[in-house]
Every structure is written in C-alpha cells, then in structure tokens.
Amino acid sequence: GAASQEEGEEFAGLIMSGISSGLIEASQECVDALVPFMCQYLFPLCNTSGDLLLPSQEECLAISTGVCQSPWEIATQVAADQLPVCADLPQVNPVCGFSGSTKTTNSTTQLESQLTVNCSEDFFLDNATNTCKPLCGVFETTAPRYKIEAKVIFSIAAVVGIVMSILFMVASWIERSVMFTFPSVLPLYSNIAIFVNTVVFIVPPLVGVSNTKMLCTSPDLLQAFNENTFYCQVQGVVGTYGALVVSFFTVLHLGLIFWGVFFPFHKQRHMKTGSRSRVYLHITCVATALILPVVPVATTLATGGYAITSSPPFACAPIDRISNLFTFELFISISLAVAGTLLVLTIWKLDKNMFSVAERKLLVIFSYIMLILVLFIASSIAARRKLDKYIAELTAYIFCQSSGVPSSDVCDRSGFEGFTVIVELMTIVEAAFGFYPAVLFIFVLNFRKLANISKKRSIGPSVASSSLQSSNT
Numbered sequence: 001g002a003a004s005q006e007e008g009e010e011f012a013g014l015i016m017s018g019i020s021s022g023l024i025e026a027s028q029e030c031v032d033a034l035v036p037f038m039c040q041y042l043f044p045l046c047n048t049s050g051d052l053l054l055p056s057q058e059e060c061l062a063i064s065t066g067v068c069q070s071p072w073e074i075a076t077q078v079a080a081d082q083l084p085v086c087a088d089l090p091q092v093n094p095v096c097g098f099s100g101s102t103k104t105t106n107s108t109t110q111l112e113s114q115l116t117v118n119c120s121e122d123f124f125l126d127n128a129t130n131t132c133k134p135l136c137g138v139f140e141t142t143a144p145r146y147k148i149e150a151k152v153i154f155s156i157a158a159v160v161g162i163v164m165s166i167l168f169m170v171a172s173w174i175e176r177s178v179m180f181t182f183p184s185v186l187p188l189y190s191n192i193a194i195f196v197n198t199v200v201f202i203v204p205p206l207v208g209v210s211n212t213k214m215l216c217t218s219p220d221l222l223q224a225f226n227e228n229t230f231y232c233q234v235q236g237v238v239g240t241y242g243a244l245v246v247s248f249f250t251v252l253h254l255g256l257i258f259w260g261v262f263f264p265f266h267k268q269r270h271m272k273t274g275s276r277s278r279v280y281l282h283i284t285c286v287a288t289a290l291i292l293p294v295v296p297v298a299t300t301l302a303t304g305g306y307a308i309t310s311s312p313p314f315a316c317a318p319i320d321r322i323s324n325l326f327t328f329e330l331f332i333s334i335s336l337a338v339a340g341t342l343l344v345l346t347i348w349k350l351d352k353n354m355f356s357v358a359e360r361k362l363l364v365i366f367s368y369i370m371l372i373l374v375l376f377i378a379s380s381i382a383a384r385r386k387l388d389k390y391i392a393e394l395t396a397y398i399f400c401q402s403s404g405v406p407s408s409d410v411c412d413r414s415g416f417e418g419f420t421v422i423v424e425l426m427t428i429v430e431a432a433f434g435f436y437p438a439v440l441f442i443f444v445l446n447f448r449k450l451a452n453i454s455k456k457r458s459i460g461p462s463v464a465s466s467s468l469q470s471s472n473t
Contacts, residue, residue, distance in 0.1 A: 027067065029067045030063075030067045030068040030071060033062075033063050033067055033068065034063060034068050034071070036130075037055055037059055037060075037063055040053065040054065040055045041054060041055055041084050045403075053403055054089055054090060055084075055089060056089055056090055056091060057086050057087065057089045057090065057091050058091075059089075060084055060086035060089050061086050064086060119132035119401075120132065120401060121138075122134060122135055122138045122139040122140070123135060123139065123401055124219055126220070131402040131403065132401055132402050132403070133219070133220045133221070133222070133398070133402070134220070134221040134222065134311070134398050134401075135219055135221065136212065136216035136217075136218065136219055136220065136221040136224045136308075136311055136313070137211070137212025137215075137216050137311060137312050137313060138212075138311070138312075139221055139311050140311060140312065141221075141310045141311045141394060141416060142310060149424075149427075153427055153428075153431050154201075154314075154427060154430060154431060154434070156431075156434075157430065157431035157432075157433075157434025157435055158198055158201060158202040158434055159202075160434060160435055160437075160438055161194060161195070161198040161433070161434035161435065161436070161437050161438075162195070162198055162199070162202065164435075164437035164438040164440075164441050165191055165192075165194060165195035165198070165437040166195075167437075167441055168188070168191050168437050168440050168441045168444060169188070169191065169192075169195075171441065171444040171445065172188050172191075172444050175444055179444055182278060182281070182282040182285075183252075183253055183256045183282075183285070185282075186249050186252065186253045186285070187249075187253070187365065187440050187443050187444075189245070189249055189286070189289070190245070190246045190249045190250070190436075190440065191437055191440050193241075193242040193245040193246050193249075194242060194246065194433060194434075194436050194437055195437070196238060196242065197238050197239055197242035197243075197433065198433075198434060200234060200235055200238045200239075201235065201239075201315075201430075211312065211313045211314070212312060212313060214229060214231040214232070214313075215229055215231065215232050215235075215308050215313035215316065216229070216308070216313060217229050217232075217307075221311050221398075222395065222398065224307070224308055224311075224313075225307055225308065225309065225391075226307060226319065227307060228304075228305045228306055228307045228316070228319070232305075232306050232307060232308065232316040233301070233305050233306055233316075235306070235315065235316050236300070236305065236306025236316040236317070236318070237297055237301070237306070239315065239316075240293070240296060240297050240300065240328055241293045241294075241297050242433075243332070243376070243433070244292070244293035244296065244328070244331055244332070244335075245289050245290065245293055246369065246433075246436070247331075247332060247335040247336070247339075247369070247373060248288060248289035248292060248293070248335060249285075249289045250335070250339055250365075250366060250369045250370075251335050251338050251339045251342070252285045252288065252289060253362070253366075254339050254342040254343055254346070254366055255342060256285075257342075257346055257362065258342045258345060258346050261346050261349050261350055262345075262349060292331070293331075295327060295331075296324070296327030296328040296331055299323050299327045300318045300320070300323060300324060300327065300328065303318075303319070303320035303323040304318070304319035304320045305318075305319060306318055306319065307319050309387070314426075314427075315426070315430065317383075321384060321387070325384065329377070329380050332373055332376060332377060332380075333377060335373065336370060336373040336374065336377065339366065339369075339370055339373075340370060343363075343366055343367070343370070347363070361442055361443045362443065364439065364442060365439055365440060365442070365443055368432075368436065368439045369436065371432070372429060372432045372433060372436070375425065375428060375429050375432060376429045378425065379425035379426050379428075379429055382425060383425075383426070390416055393415035393416040394415075394416040396415065397411055397412065397413060397415060397416060
C-alpha cells in the first residue's frame, strides 16, 4: 500500500536532497520519470468511488530496472520499506489509463510512451500537466437528448422570429398612417429590438461558423467558463439590452393605456395630434427605454462580462452573478411587477364591452410578454440556486476523467446532467422571445380588411363592382 503522508514527505525529501547534492547520481531522464512516479505512489489521488490511483507495474519496472536503476538500488539500501514492490502494483492502471511495455530502456521517447494518458473522445490531453481536460464544444454538459431538442426549438424560433419581424415591419409601413404615430409605434420599437437580437444569435450558424469557434476562448471547457470572446460579449450585451428594451416599452405602453383609462380628459389634452406635449412624451418614452438598459449592461461588462455556462455553447451569461442579480434581474422583476399591476388595474376598470379590437390585441401582446418575463425570472432563480452545485458536480466528473479513460462505472455523469432543466428553461425563454414578433404581427394585422378582400374574391369581380356601385349610389 501507499506510505503515510509524513513518511512519504520524509522519504521524498531524502531522495531529492540526495539527487540535488550529488550523493545519488541520476540522469535528467531518471529525475523526470521518478518524481511524478513517486508522487503518485506516495500521495495517490482517489476517484469518486474511493479507489486509489496507483501507478502500474510497467511504470515501476521501467523505472527501477531502467532509467533509475542505480538510484533505485541506493534508495533500497536507505529505505526499502518505503519503496513500492512492483509486483504488488496493478498490472495496468484502469483508472488512470496508463499503458506501456515491460521492456526496459534508457530512451526518453519510449519512457514517455509508457506514461501516455488515453483520453476520452470528448477530452484532450494537456501536455503541460499530462492530464485530460474537457473539450469546449465537444464535451456535452447536458443530457444527449437536449442537444437535438435545443437545436430544433431554437432554429424554429429563430426562423419564425426573423420572418415575422420582417413581415411586421412591412405591414407597419403599409399601415404607417397609424403605426408610425405615438403610441402605436412602441410595438415597432420592440420588434426592432427582437429582430436585432435574433440576427446576432442566428447569423454565425447561417454563415457556417459554429458557436464553438465563436464562444470558446480555449479548448479547456473550465477555462472557457471564466473567459469571454468578442462575440460572446456582443451576444450578451445585445441579449441583455434587447430584453430590457422590450420590457420597458411594454411597461411604458401599459402606462399610457392606464393613463387614458383612469384620467381620460387629462390624456386627451396632452395627446392631441401634433401637440408639443405629445412629442415630448414620445421622446421621453424612447429615451427611458433606450438609456436605462445601459446601466445593467455596463455593470456586467465592468464585473467580468459574459461567458458560456454550458457545452456545446449555446448562449453567454454574466460571469458575476451578484451584480447581475442587483441590476438586470432587478430591472426585469420591477418591470414585471409594474406591468402586472397596470394590466390588472386597467382590466378591472374597463368593462369587457368597452375594449376595442386594438385594445384586445394589445392585451394579448402584454400578456405574452409578461409570460416571457415570468419564465425568465423563474429560470434565473433556478439557475442561481443550483449553478454552484452544477459546477461542483461537473468539476468532480472532469477530475475523475482527468487521468484518462476510466471504467464505465467509475465516473458518473448523472450528477451534472440532472441540471439540464435549467438550460431547458432558458431555451424556452429564448424561443418565446423568438416567437414574440409573431404575436406583434397580430397587432398590425387588419382582420376586417382581410375579410373584405377575401369576401370580394369569393363573390367575383362583377358582383363586387355592382355592389360597390349600388353602395356609392
């Protein structure tokens, strides 16, 4: 078995002092092989099952009868009870994945091949530490089924978002006499924010650039968790800013409706077409919705910026969760609380029969965006509560795999794969934002005009023209 820590430290110090002082002659090849070997034997690490990670017989024989034969014989005379018995060591270390030949040689190349670590397909060998590290973009931090589900859901939402955003802007231009006036123009501003956000997310895959190249700062996944690329910063800024802009425009639009319901005469006096107060109010709403989101974005950038939290990388999140909690999440929570209060009071004040078609459409839009905000807050709370444990479980699994290919029952993925629900919630939020332009399109769509057009086509042009003449008469 392995020696105790106190004995190991004393023996290791004795051997190294003998080599450094010249009392024990040893080549550089011997030192390079002996030091890590004795460290592994005297101070063995353990895997998650509690098994000691001891060196193999092949390593022991290659060192004791090969490159370090002379120092080994001297050490045997000094402290034989603290040297390993090669026959007592495992033939091949199944946990560390070391393999080699029993042939002894002074060749450094053959010795290094004996100490080569075989990594899993989703890990790479770090030559500096001779350990396996997870490949960013290849190693999967979530259950395998999620990889396909997330791609399908996000792709559909992104395509629908892009198409419906364009259709909404085209329809707004057609109905510009109404849609370009305040406050009807506020949904158009929200649509532009969603459009830019979706484009930033979807452009790299469309042009053939993988998210791995754009979001991974290093092949080492754990290192990439704490670093950020330029695209990751852009994606995080646009995502944060866009979500806040949409939520602020929603609150402001609800506030204007609330104002008209509870103080109709006051609103009519200030909202006359072409009045100076109407222009000032428009400018104030736009400035508020565009300037306030700068605060949480700037705070996040000043406290570390954005980085990935999963692999394959999907989206970037703030590195400093505390500053994000008291800026971005706080702003979203306040927006939700204010919007919810205004919506409930407005519905309570108005009689159902008093709602116009446009107001009913707005209620659908407001209800949808509030649902998105509720889902976002729920996912943020779940992530904040479980992220530390998720990182701990993931790190434990990566450490278990760091020494090479283990047996299938040693390293357990279920510890961190159980947190897939957090990422799934975030995927639902992103997808809901993607479908938001489709909901906005309902606002600008004139159903009555479409019904009249379809009716004219069904009765034929001759009947339609005769009926039009009679109506003119």
